Amino acid sequence: MRALVPDAGPAYSGPAGESGEVLSIRGGRPLRGDVEVKGAKNLVTKAMVAALLGETPSVLRDVPDISDVQIVRSLLEVHGVRVEDGEGGSIHLDPSGAATAHFEEIDAYAGASRIPILFCGPLLHLLGEALIPDLGGCRIGDRPINFHMDALRAFGAVVDKSYEGIRITAPDGLHGAKIELPYPSVGATEQVLLTAVKAKGVTELRNAAIEPEIMDLIAVLQKMGAIISYEPNRVILIEGVDSLRGYDHRAIFDRNEAASWACAALATDGEIFVRGAKQQEMLTFLNVFRKAGGWFDVQEDGIRFRRDGALKPVMVETDVHPGFMTDWQQPLIVALTQAEGTSVVHETVYENRLGFTAALVQMGADIVVHPQGIDSPDRRVPRRSLEQAAVINGPTPLHAADVVVPDLRGGYSYVIAALAAEGESVVRNIGIIRRGYEKFLAKLDAVGADFDVIG
Incomplete structure (x- = not known):
């Protein structure tokens, strides 16, 4: 190989996530x-979001140096989470300073990733409000967010749409629910897990996705203090708890x-x-x-x-x-x-x-x-x-x-x-x-x- 410029890593270059190289x-x-x-993109980015649920800092290991990780890191930082690099590809996440961000701040980073929608449950628990701009991601087909919104409504969330995006609140708090997905969507399953772990009562999720990355996210949440069990035929039960701590986890x-x-x-x-x-x-x-x-x-x-x-x-x-x-x-x-x-x-x-x-x-x-x-x-x-x-x-x-x-x-x-x-x-x-x-x-x-x- 005769490279005219070095491998510059995932340097983020705009909402589309495209460098023009x-x-x-x-x-x-x-x-x-x-x-x-290294760690799976489809687990690492979700585990980073899960750190918002903890009352103490988290450590995530084997984090790949990719642009999706940089995007989630930026989204966490605009919400007041302190993110620091550790040794051997680890990152340290401290949510103690978390705060509401503005639509414009979120939108500045969200265009190249669909991960912002998974901030909903953790932000509702932490701040009582979540703001979601228009979502991006690869153009490989329809990825409707109705699975996510329907699940959040089942927990008691109120979803309001505006020209800026979606504002989600929970005026009466979040409670456990019985949810059956029309399709075993990975993203919707992650949404339910990240929301149910601190909702009042028990959540029963049917037709859940069971990918290895989902199981690894469950392992992360269990380390934090969540009570989650998996039953046959794609059924996941989550017993809500009052508080969660940080985790130390090596990604799949x-x-x-x-x-x-x-x-x-x-x-x-x-x-x-x-x-x-x-x-x-x-x-x-x-x-x-x-x-x-x-x-x-x-x-x-x-x-x-x-x-x-x-x-x-x-x-x-x-x-x-x-x-x-x-x-x-x-x-x-x-x-x-x-x-x-x-x-x-x-x-x-x-x-x-x-x-x-x-x-x-x-x-x-x-x-x-x-x-x-x-x-x-x-x-x-x-x-x-x-x-x-x-x-x-x-x-x-x-x-x-x-x-x-x-x-x-x-x-x-x-x-x-x-x-x-x-x-x-x-x-x-x-x-x-x-x-x-x-x-x-x-x-x-x-x-x-x-x-x-x-x-």
Whole structure:
């Protein structure tokens, strides 16, 4: 690699979270080397919010240096929380000075993240009021906030909408509730957990999400003094308590990043050791990885990934945990363009997440997206009205192209496609990738990628 500017980390550059950086990538060579994954973006940012619930400071360990963490940090700081860096990638959070922030302050940082909505429960308990501006995030499909608002109303909150955003109050306090989610939404489950732990009485949440990051958030809250139990069939019971203390917690590893590097090894016919990856949380991914022709070796400190001969076509259905994660399908599709035969990926979580394949077609891939999905006797995940399906015929040699990063996982997938392709590609707007991938350029360099940063 010959980088014209250094890997600048997650430096926040505006509400869109986009840095404008451009990569020139020379592909056609296998990626080989070691990378390390730290705490999961989808846990760390939520655990940071949970610190608002404690009456004493909290310590969160293995925090990745990514822009989403910086955004949440800024949001906490405008609410008066003192956030300090510790040793070994830890952060210390002291909520003793928490105070109400203004819409303008919140909006200045909230545009690049959907995390502000999870401030609602903790702020209602702490300050009696929560302000939520218009929400941002990756443009991968409809992410309605009605699940969140309905849950907050069930707790007794009053939701008022204005031109500035949403103002939420709890004039009579928050009380336990019986809530059943229409869909096992991760965000709505987190909302209920962060609100119920200090609500008066017992909350019963049905059809809850049970992702490993949710279980790790429950572990954080239990350390703080919460009483939370998990029952069969996606039922979570939370007994409200009067007060919570701070926590000291090491975040679960980022299985999304681990799977991304595994797919990079598969797509480029390389070999990558992902330090910090663990088998248990990746069982579903590892099964599909093996079926597609991948080889892996689970070791004490990580997992090694590479191909095991020719790649094979697979049929994948994305689903909530313990199904195949929607975040895994995009980098996997890049590898499946090199499989010998026809693969089908059914996307059932977000309706626009297959839009990224248009750039892969531009690079020579044979991919047809079916906007209404595809019926199949082999389907196991219930069909949803929003689902789509991608049919990938391979192998098709990929060639260089000029592409623009559309979202976090799609952006990573474009980079891997460019590294697998022959010729010199240009990938624009890579700042989005830093929302979830720590030290991204340094890691690309560590696995032998040939690229320049040109803007």
